Amino acid sequence: MKQVTLSVRDLKKRIGKREIIKGIDFELNEGEVFGFLGPNGAGKTTTIRMLVGLIKPTSGSIHICGYDVRQDFTKAMKQMGCIVENPELYPFLSGWDNLLHFARMLPDVDETRMDEVVELVGLQARIHDKVKTYSLGMRQRLGIAQAMLNSPKLLILDEPTNGLDPAGIREMRQFIRKLAEEEGMSVLVSSHLLGEIQQLCDRVAIIKGGEIIKTDTVESLLSTQERIFWRVEPIQKGAEILSSFTEITLDQKYIITAYDELKTPEWNAALNQAGVRVHEMNRKLPGLEELFLQVTGGGAGIE
Amino acid sequence: MNNLVQNEMMKLLAKKRLIIIGLIVGILVLMFTYAQYKQVEEQREKLGTDDWRAALQQQIIDTQNRLGSNRMLDEWREQLQVSLKQQQYYLDHDINPSEPGAATFTRMFLENAIDLFIPLLIMIVASDMVSSENSQxxxxxxxxxxxERWKILLSKYVTLLLSVSIIVAVTALLSYLLSGIVFGYQGWGAPVITGFELKGADVDVSQVRLVEQWKFLLMDLGLVWLVAVVVGTLSFMLSVLVRSTPAGMGIMLAALISGAILNNMVSSWESAKYFFMVNLKLTAYISGTAPPIEGMTLLSSVITLLVWWALALIVSFTVFTRRDVY
Incomplete structure (x- = not known):
């Protein structure tokens, strides 16, 4: 039985009369990378800020490793490391002094641990330079180093690849996977970049308008949306037959139906019986992107 | 807690604010030293003598002449009469009111700096203490x-108190050391007169006594420190409330300057005495200058300032510990 590192129950936030977060529930297990996916303005950042104690929820509860974030704030925070949006550090201090600053705010973090995290993110060469001379990628690394100081069980990263170049994004992805697989850390990642989440996460929650629309593993989310592309002749007759079994969409010379392990052979047999020639049956997984647009209705409109 | 204060000090030092403040004080002290030196020289030429008695006599005559003018406003007249009586007292008791020397210069510098200059220096440190964390x-x-949040704010406040003390000490020290080059480092033991009580336009001299200058300086320093702490705490509160440092600084600056202006014109608006900025010139009470509004005393001013101080602290801590951070 894997340990639950983060559990969120019926989390709500109201600002004035507007309910921004309308009741969010989810759980994170040890060693799991969990993606928080949604269009801009969906409530990702507000939710994350509630998780780390920056914003007080109107109602609902958040437990980190069993500690309530509101009642046992310090105990909960000891188990957690985070970067909220860009890693904003003190530009007038050196990287090392920044780490020292945050190490002093944690119990039992000594110089050995500081050296360890510096090595972990590969910043040894520049750690004593002022942060204002760092590139964005280096700041991101220092941000991660800072979040890792207390060897957290739960790492919360808000848009971790924001502003990184493709090489940096890949590096970050490998780094996060390593933390989850080798150190058994739970990682919560928010992003509006689907490709990133698809490659990085074990499970995904899709959030829109302050609600979680779907939570599932990446594979099963995708598989429920699996499609078969039929190329048949004559297409008219084929469409008639298939539509008697299931919903169809016509896309130029293809008929698209849902994929169903058991039913598909029957449909195929029916087609054959009616003398419709089946040239091609193509099973396709939609990208997360299509899925996302489907689930969220594709509207980019701000509510 | 110790760690947190250490953190705040590290950030403060890295920003080099204290060095800038030191430089500002240094430059200002040099300017005033030169101005003072020029004044002494001019007086010497005018009177053709080094004798301060003659100078004081001349001052008294000047004041009397001004009092004789018809265009004098009533409030001014009262104030002038008060200082005339004081000058007369100095002369009668053979006390040199501006005994030259670095100690006297320091005392006068502090007395003049208490209501605007020192608060401005404190503002440089206090006004971005919290808001800079917000903007960064x-x-x-x-x-x-x-x-916990209150611990973080408290560590910042303790750091503010430390820097206020450092700034007041550095100001006193620099003005003593730098002016001493010109005026010499003597004057600690010179007698200073205090204890004037103002009853309307009358000077009550029953409490008047002489105090050695170093004691007087210590009293001045204590009052300057108190004012600095109150102004620092108010800027600190603004720094919590207003997210942008320039806006916070602007508000505080406007308050301080309006205080300086009000001081010259509020004598008939009595309730203005509850503004903190009208009460900043605490040293004036012990050196015996008339307060801007009748009925104000050292005690009433100190209490007013303490009330503002306490309110500012309460507001800062409540807002900081409860606020949502976006």
């Missing part, structure tokens, strides 16, 4: 550590 976004890192 580092507040998010600070508040997601396993440390």
């Amino acid at each position: 976004g580092t507040i998010k890192l600070l508040l997601t550590r396993p440390v």
Whole structure:
């Protein structure tokens, strides 16, 4: 039985009369990378800020490793490391002094641990330079180093690849996977970049308008949306037959139906019986992107 | 807690604010020293003598002449009469009111700096203490550590108190050291007169006594420190409330300057005495200058300032510990 590192129950936030977060529930297990996916303005950042104690929820509860974030704030925070949006550090201090600053705010973090995290993110060469001379990628690394100081069980990263170049994004992805697989850390990642989440996460929650629309593993989310592309002749007759079994969409010379392990052979047999020639049956997984647009209705409109 | 204060000091030192303040004080002290030196020289030429008695006599005559003018406003007349009586007292008791020397210069510098200059210096440190964390976004890192919010704010406040003390001490020290080059380092033991009580336009001299200058200086320093702490705490509160440092500074600056202006014109608006900025010139009470509004005393001013101080602290801590951070 894997340990639950983060559990969120019926989390709500109201600002004035507007309910921004309308009741969010989810759980994170040890060693799991969990993606928080949604269009801009969906409530990702507000939710994350509630998780780390920056914003007080109107109602609902958040437990980190069993500690309530509101009642046992310090105990909960000891188990957690985070970067909220860009890693904003003190530009007038050196990287090392920044780490020292945050190490002093944690119990039992000594110089050995500081050296360890510096090595972990590969910043040894520049750690004593002022942060204002760092590139964005280096700041991101220092941000991660800072979040890792207390060897957290739960790492919360808000848009971790924001502003990184493709090489940096890949590096970050490998780094996060390593933390989850080798150190058994739970990682919560928010992003509006689907490709990133698809490659990085074990499970995904899709959030829109302050609600979680779907939570599932990446594979099963995708598989429920699996499609078969039929190329048949004559297409008219084929469409008639298939539509008697299931919903169809016509896309130029293809008929698209849902994929169903058991039913598909029957449909195929029916087609054959009616003398419709089946040239091609193509099973396709939609990208997360299509899925996302489907689930969220594709509207980019701000509510 | 110690660690947190250490953190704040590290940031403060890295920003080099204290060095800038030191430089400002240094330059200003040099300017005033030169101005003072020029004044002494001019007086010497005018009177053709080094004798301060003659100079004081001349001052008294000047004041009397001004009092004789018809165009004098009533408020001014009262104030002038008060200082005339004081000058007369100095002359009668053979006390040199501006005994030259670095100690006297320091005392006068502090007395003149208490209501505007020192508060401005304090503002440089206090007004961005919290708001800079907001504008840099580092507040998010600070508040997601396993440390309660009130402790973080308290560590910042303790750091503010430390820097206020450093600034007041450095100001006193620099003005003594730098002016001493010109005026010499003597004057600690010179007698200073205090204890004037103002009853309307009358000077009550029953409490008047002489105090050695170093004691007087210590009293001045204590009052300057108190004013600095109150002004620092108010800027600190603004720094919590207003997210942008320039806006916070602007508000505080407007308050301080309006205080300086009000001081010259509020004598008939009595309730203005509850503004903190009208009460900043605490040293005036012990050196015996008339307060801007009748009925104000050292005690009433100190109490007014303490009330503002307490309110500012309460507001700062309540807002900081409760606020949502976006």
